[in-house]
Amino acid sequence: MRKLYAKVGLVVIALVFVFTMISFLRENWGADAKPGPVETFLANLILGMAHPDGSEISNPIPADEANREEGRHLFEHRCAFCHGVEGAGLGENSMQFYPPVPSLVEEAREYSDGQLHAIISRGIRYTAMPSFAKEMPPDQIWKVILWVRHLSRPSGQAQQPLTLNE
Known part of the structure; x- marks a missing residue:
């Protein structure tokens, strides 16, 4: 049973790796290109993790x-x-x-x-x-x-x- 789980696990890892490589290679890496779906997803994920603090803080300066x-x-x-x-x-x-x-x-x-x-x-x-x-x-x-x-x-x-x- 362990061998079956190991084989299934390896197949899943291999499929994820292949999908990632295909996505990576299909990206247009030019500096003037609009980011593709993988880059956009990763950038939003990282940005969301980078600025979680402060979300509860409101502006203390009066809006006059x-x-x-x-x-x-x-x-x-x-x-x-x-x-x-x-x-x-x-x-x-x-x-x-x-x-x-x-x-x-x-x-x-x-x-x-x-x-x-x-x-x-x-x-x-x-x-x-x-x-x-x-x-x-x-x-x-x-x-x-x-x-x-x-x-x-x-x-x-x-x-x-x-x-x-x-």
């Missing part, structure tokens, strides 16, 4: 106009180069990055304030997202999050066009 405006100013000078002034991931050099710069208008809705704070503070390794922990104190990061939340409001709400203030 002054804080939001300061968040906008910080966003324009720290984030717009990659994410664009509208937050859509269309910054000056965003097309050169791989993985692509995400749209904060859409993807920020998937994360809690605490998770966004962790991402901005620590960055994301092997992407163009740097750590801002040494450049911005936590209260400034929270204000940027206020502005990101403003950008990522549901589409039914009016939003003024943005311009980059120099």
